Amino acid sequence: xxxxxxxxxxxxxxxxxxxxxDKKADGKPIRKEFYGKSKKEAEQKRDEYLRNIANGLNTDYxxxxxxxxxxxxxxxVIKPSNKIKEITFERYESIFRN
Numbered sequence: 417x418x419x420x421x422x423x424x425x426x427x428x429x430x431x432x433x434x435x436x437x438d439k440k441a442d443g444k445p446i447r448k449e450f451y452g453k454s455k456k457e458a459e460q461k462r463d464e465y466l467r468n469i470a471n472g473l474n475t476d477y478x479x480x481x482x483x484x485x486x487x488x489x490x491x492x493v494i495k496p497s498n499k500i501k502e503i504t505f506e507r508y509e510s511i512f513r514n
Contacts, residue, residue, distance in 0.1 A: 425451075430453065430458075431453065431457070432450070432451050433449070433450050433458045434447050434449050434450070437469070490509060494508065
């Protein structure tokens with residue numbers, strides 16, 4: 417059975433779906449494309465991305481820097497979770513500072 421595709425890139429066939437994420441300051445929409453081997457796979461990727469945005473996860477990894485991400489993880493994820501001992505947190509923080 418042939419899989420329906422709607423996009424060809426580098427000689428390979430893909431199914432492409434788009435989602436409007438936000439709007440720029442000038443009012444133009446910000447769109448993101450999702451690719452899959454089938455329509456269902458592409459839509460699953462799109463839905464997962466939109467779910468992550470709704471849950472507050474940062475999905476802009478192209479412009480990410482290590483220091484702000486590490487600080488965010490350390491002080492906003494690990495410390496409030498109370499899943500590690502205080503001494504472990506102090507060790508993580510020491511490693512981060514040095």
